[in-house]
Amino acid sequence: MSRQASPAPQAAGTVSALQAALTAEHAAVYGYGVVGAYLAGRKQAAATADWVAHQEARDKLEALLRARGSQPVAAAVAYRLPIRVRNSSGAASLAVLLEDRITTAYLGLVALDTPAVRKFGALQVQASALRAAYWRGSTVAFPGLPASALAAPRRPGAGSGG
Amino acid sequence: MLRGTVAADPTRRVVLAAAALLPLAAVSGCGSVDVLATPPSEAPDVGLLRSAIAAEQIMIAHYGTVLHGAGSPGGGSGAAGLTTALEPLLAEHRAHLAQLQSRLIIPAGRSASASPSPSGPAAGAHPVPTAPAAAIAFLQAAEEAAATALLARLVTAPSSLAQLFASISASEATHVPVLDAVARGPAGHAG
Numbered sequence: 001m002s003r004q005a006s007p008a009p010q011a012a013g014t015v016s017a018l019q020a021a022l023t024a025e026h027a028a029v030y031g032y033g034v035v036g037a038y039l040a041g042r043k044q045a046a047a048t049a050d051w052v053a054h055q056e057a058r059d060k061l062e063a064l065l066r067a068r069g070s071q072p073v074a075a076a077v078a079y080r081l082p083i084r085v086r087n088s089s090g091a092a093s094l095a096v097l098l099e100d101r102i103t104t105a106y107l108g109l110v111a112l113d114t115p116a117v118r119k120f121g122a123l124q125v126q127a128s129a130l131r132a133a134y135w136r137g138s139t140v141a142f143p144g145l146p147a148s149a150l151a152a153p154r155r156p157g158a159g160s161g162g
Numbered sequence: 163m164l165r166g167t168v169a170a171d172p173t174r175r176v177v178l179a180a181a182a183l184l185p186l187a188a189v190s191g192c193g194s195v196d197v198l199a200t201p202p203s204e205a206p207d208v209g210l211l212r213s214a215i216a217a218e219q220i221m222i223a224h225y226g227t228v229l230h231g232a233g234s235p236g237g238g239s240g241a242a243g244l245t246t247a248l249e250p251l252l253a254e255h256r257a258h259l260a261q262l263q264s265r266l267i268i269p270a271g272r273s274a275s276a277s278p279s280p281s282g283p284a285a286g287a288h289p290v291p292t293a294p295a296a297a298i299a300f301l302q303a304a305e306e307a308a309a310t311a312l313l314a315r316l317v318t319a320p321s322s323l324a325q326l327f328a329s330i331s332a333s334e335a336t337h338v339p340v341l342d343a344v345a346r347g348p349a350g351h352a353g
Contacts, residue, residue: 103332107328107329110316110325111321111322111325118324119313122316122324122327122331123313125329125331125332126309126331126335129329129333129335129336130332130335130336130339132336133339138250139250139337139340140254140336141253141254141257141258141330142257142329142330142333143332144328144329144332145326150261151261151264152264
C-alpha cells in the first residue's frame with residue numbers, strides 16, 4: 001500500500017533488473033581492465049574485444065534505463081574483485097567469474113514481460129555464455145542458471161538416454 | 163487465462179492438459195463421458211515445451227548418428243578425437259532434454275515428446291552427412307538453428323521457461339565454436 005503512487009510493479013521490476021545488469025556490466029568493464037593487464041598476444045586481444053563488448057552493453061543498458069525515465073546507476077571508482085589475479089590463468093578465471101555473473105544478471109531480463117527487453121537479455125545471455133566458454137575452455141549445459149533453478153530430473157520413462 | 167498452469171518457480175511443472183480438463187468436466191456437469199474422451203487443447207506453454215523437447219531429441223539423434231559414424235571401422239584416424247570432442251556436447255544436450263522433460267507432468271498414456279515414435283524423431287528430414295567434415299558442419303548448422311529457434315520461443319514463454327530456454331539457447335550457441343575448433347583439427351583446443 002505504501003507503493004501506491006509508484007509506477008506499475010512490472011515497470012519497477014524492469015528497472016531494477018536493468019539496473020542489476022548495468023551494475024554487473026560496470027564491474028565487468030572494470031574487471032576486464034585487470035584481465036587484459038595480465039595477458040598478451042591473442043588472449044589480450046580477446047580480452048580487449050570483450051572489454052569493448054561490455055562497454056557497448058553498458059551503454060545500451062543506460063539508454064534503456066533513460067528511455068524509462070530512470071537514472072542509470074553509476075560505476076564505482078573501484079571494485080573488489082572476486083579473486084586476486086597474479087598471472088594469465090588467474091586473469092582467465094576472473095573473466096569466467098565476471099561473465100558468469102553477467103549471464104545470470106541478463107537472465108533476470110529474460111524473466112521480464114517486455115518482449116524487446118526479454119530478447120535483448122536473451123541475446124546478451126548468449127554473448128556472455130560464449131565469452132565465458134572461451135575463457136573457461138569448455139562449455140556448460142545451463143549458462144547463468146544456478147543449480148537451485150534446475151529441477152532434479154526424475155528420469156521420465158521415455159528412455160531417451162542411451 | 164491459462165497462466166495458472168505456468169511454472170512460476172522453476173521447480174514447479176507445467177501440467178499437461180490435466181489442469182484444463184478439470185474445469186471442462188465441471189462445466190459440462192453430469193452425463194456425457196465424451197467430455198473426458200476428447201482431450202482439451204493444450205496450454206500454449208505446453209506447446210512451446212513440446213517443441214523444445216522435440217528439438218533436443220532431434221539434436222541428440224544427430225549427435226548419435228555422427229558418433230556412430232565415427233565409431234565405425236570407416237571412421238578414419240581422427241575418429242577418436244571426434245568422439246572425445248562430441249561426447250561432452252551430447253551430454254549437455256541430454257541434460258537439456260532431461261530438464262525440459264522435468265517441466266512437464268505427463269498424464270498416464272501420453273508421451274512427453276511431440277512425435278510418438280521414440281526411434282527417430284523426424285531425424286530423417288535432413289539426413290546427417292557421413293563425411294566427418296560435412297557432419298561437423300551439419301552439427302554446427304543444427305546448433306545454430308536450435309539456438310535461434312529457442313530465442314524465438316522464449317519471447318512468448320512464461321518467465322521461468324523463458325529463462326531455461328535462454329540458458330539452453332546460450333549453451334547451444336557455445337557449441338558452435340567448439341565444433342569449429344573440431345573442424346579445424348586437433349590444434350584448435352581452446353584451453
